[in-house]
Amino acid sequence: MSKLPSVNSEELRARYPAVFNRPMASRAAVPAIIVAALALFIFGLNELEFSPARMLSGLKQLGWIVMMMIPPNPGSSLPAYLAAMGETLSIALLGTTLAAVFALPVSLLAARNIIPSPWLRFPVRRFLDSIRGVDTLIWALVWINVVGLGPFAGVLAIAVSDFGAFGKLFSEAIEGADKKQVEGIRASGGSALHEIRFGLLPQVLPVIAGQVLYFIESNTRSATIIGIVGAGGIGLQLAEQIRVLEWQKVSFLILMILVAVAAIDLISSRLRFAIIGRRAVV
Amino acid sequence: MPAAVSILPDQQLAALNGAYRKAVAKKRLRTTLVTAVCFAALLMAAMGAEVNLGTFFGKIGNFASYFDRIFTLDGGVRVWSDIGEWFWGWRKWLSLLGETVLISYVGTLVGAVLAFGLNFLAAENTAPSAALRFAVKRFMEFCRTVPDIVFALIFVIAFGLGPMAGVLAIAIHCVGALGKQYSEIVENIDMKPVEGIRSTGAGWTDCMRFAVLPQVAAGFASYTLLRFEINVRGASVMGFVGAGGIGQELVVAVRKFYYSDVSAILVMIIATVFIIDIGTGWMRGRLFGKEARS
Numbered sequence: 068m069s070k071l072p073s074v075n076s077e078e079l080r081a082r083y084p085a086v087f088n089r090p091m092a093s094r095a096a097v098p099a100i101i102v103a104a105l106a107l108f109i110f111g112l113n114e115l116e117f118s119p120a121r122m123l124s125g126l127k128q129l130g131w132i133v134m135m136m137i138p139p140n141p142g143s144s145l146p147a148y149l150a151a152m153g154e155t156l157s158i159a160l161l162g163t164t165l166a167a168v169f170a171l172p173v174s175l176l177a178a179r180n181i182i183p184s185p186w187l188r189f190p191v192r193r194f195l196d197s198i199r200g201v202d203t204l205i206w207a208l209v210w211i212n213v214v215g216l217g218p219f220a221g222v223l224a225i226a227v228s229d230f231g232a233f234g235k236l237f238s239e240a241i242e243g244a245d246k247k248q249v250e251g252i253r254a255s256g257g258s259a260l261h262e263i264r265f266g267l268l269p270q271v272l273p274v275i276a277g278q279v280l281y282f283i284e285s286n287t288r289s290a291t292i293i294g295i296v297g298a299g300g301i302g303l304q305l306a307e308q309i310r311v312l313e314w315q316k317v318s319f320l321i322l323m324i325l326v327a328v329a330a331i332d333l334i335s336s337r338l339r340f341a342i343i344g345r346r347a348v349v
Numbered sequence: 350m351p352a353a354v355s356i357l358p359d360q361q362l363a364a365l366n367g368a369y370r371k372a373v374a375k376k377r378l379r380t381t382l383v384t385a386v387c388f389a390a391l392l393m394a395a396m397g398a399e400v401n402l403g404t405f406f407g408k409i410g411n412f413a414s415y416f417d418r419i420f421t422l423d424g425g426v427r428v429w430s431d432i433g434e435w436f437w438g439w440r441k442w443l444s445l446l447g448e449t450v451l452i453s454y455v456g457t458l459v460g461a462v463l464a465f466g467l468n469f470l471a472a473e474n475t476a477p478s479a480a481l482r483f484a485v486k487r488f489m490e491f492c493r494t495v496p497d498i499v500f501a502l503i504f505v506i507a508f509g510l511g512p513m514a515g516v517l518a519i520a521i522h523c524v525g526a527l528g529k530q531y532s533e534i535v536e537n538i539d540m541k542p543v544e545g546i547r548s549t550g551a552g553w554t555d556c557m558r559f560a561v562l563p564q565v566a567a568g569f570a571s572y573t574l575l576r577f578e579i580n581v582r583g584a585s586v587m588g589f590v591g592a593g594g595i596g597q598e599l600v601v602a603v604r605k606f607y608y609s610d611v612s613a614i615l616v617m618i619i620a621t622v623f624i625i626d627i628g629t630g631w632m633r634g635r636l637f638g639k640e641a642r643s
Contacts, residue, residue: 115511125508129503164391213412222398295498
């Protein structure tokens with residue numbers, strides 16, 4: 068066994084000056100960022116009217132509320148809640164599907180390998196970005212003005228806001244597709260539409276299906292809240308019960324949401340694995 | 350030169366064709382079944398959601414005219430003909446937008462710090478005990494499944510109206526969402542450095558600090574910036590339930606039909622979200638170069 072050469076720290080310092088003598092700027096960077104972040108944080112606390120007294124009394128109040136929530140109890144309105152839950156799930160499913168159906172053709176226009184010209188691609192992308200910049204809840208408010216209160220407004224709100232998200236995700240999936248198949252179709256004399264149908268779609272459909280399922284999952288969550296502004300579903304019941312301080316019903320509704328989301332999670336992750344195999348994408 | 354294509358005798362060909370048709374028929378049957386099931390589910394959903402195509406087509410004109418109205422000033426002219434009149438309340442709205450961004454910042458920071466503390470307990474490869482891991486994971490699941498606006502509704506009652514409720518709601522949601530993403534990063538690390546540090550006799554905390562943290566810091570920062578971006582959007586609607594930010598102003602404008610105000614506030618929100626998107630994207634690229642995960 069050979070003996071390790073003895074290590075002389077002076078020698079090491081001389082040999083690797085970059086490791087031992089980092090310039091001041093790179094040494095100061097991390098502490099400076101931390102100090103700046105902390106300063107902004109404290110400024111924020113001050114600006115947003117945080118105070119220890121408010122915090123303490125709020126926590127006491129919150130403790131009370133939690134005590135009042137136990138045990139969860141739907142009272143006599145269980146059937147109404149179940150119906151509302153069904154409505155919520157319907158909103159999520161229908162909204163996501165509508166969004167996907169409309170987003171697919173538009174996403175083709177936003178993909179670089181289909182539309183090489185930036186003159187069409189850029190406006191489409193910015194359009195999708197602006198749709199995504201507006202929260203689902205805001206869309207719900209707008210749709211309530213158009214089709215009136217009720218779950219239908221919720222469906223449309225989810226459809227529109229997901230349209231923006233899907234457009235972006237789908238176009239990214241299309242851009243990531245292998246172009247060899249497309250060239251193969253072109254070589255055998257296919258038209259542009261044939262290229263998309265037989266060269267692109269078979270590649271991107273599994274990815275898209277995975278994303279749609281994932282969104283159904285996350286939209287179950289969004290659909291629970293659009294009821295707060297009056298767009299139907301379980302959120303309407305939840306907001307109402309919170310306003311009248313029926314805490315046992317509130318905790319029951321929250322539990323229902325948790326169970327429903329977990330169930331949808333389970334189903335959709337099973338389906339996703341069935342479609343795209345064990346390598347979980349998304 | 351004509352290429353010789355060998356053709357199989359009819360008998361063999363028939364067998365091959367039969368097998369091919371069978372395989373295709375099986376696949377077609379499956380596709381048809383799946384499509385049928387999907388349509389049935391959609392139909393049920395449509396009934397559950399009280400979809401009424403009559404109202405939809407009867408009122409879809411309202412959608413276009415709504416946008417027409419929100420881009421028209423009281424004087425009956427298009428909003429962009431008089432920017433000063435359109436953005437008459439820009440001082441107030443800008444300060445409320447600042448508040449919105451600040452809510453998101455403080456909420457994200459609090460959430461990120463808590464998630465940072467918890468995620469090592471929730472990751473499979475670093476959790477000190479299985480029971481603790483289970484408890485922490487369930488807690489995080491609860492935090493991210495209950496929508497932040499529901500927390501805000503409850504906090505508004507406990508802590509009073511104002512941005513504080515919004516910050517706390519965002520922070521709690523953030524703990525759940527970031528905690529999950531962080532622990533997934535930690536689960537993907539290379540365990541050899543951990544073993545190396547442990548072999549020198551270091552405790553659990555030292556292992557985390559010197560073996561795990563250097564591997565995950567970039568990923569953590571990237572996800573945190575992304576979450577900040579998402580939270581800006583979330584904070585823009587916190588005002589709907591009285592939890593601070595620009596949402597309050599927007600909901601009032603929508604409900605009271607101050608049409609041009611609605612579009613002005615929406616434009617400002619979209620612009621803010623764009624700026625934050627670009628800013629955090631730039632920062633991510635700057636901090637971590639090409640390896641940054643989006």
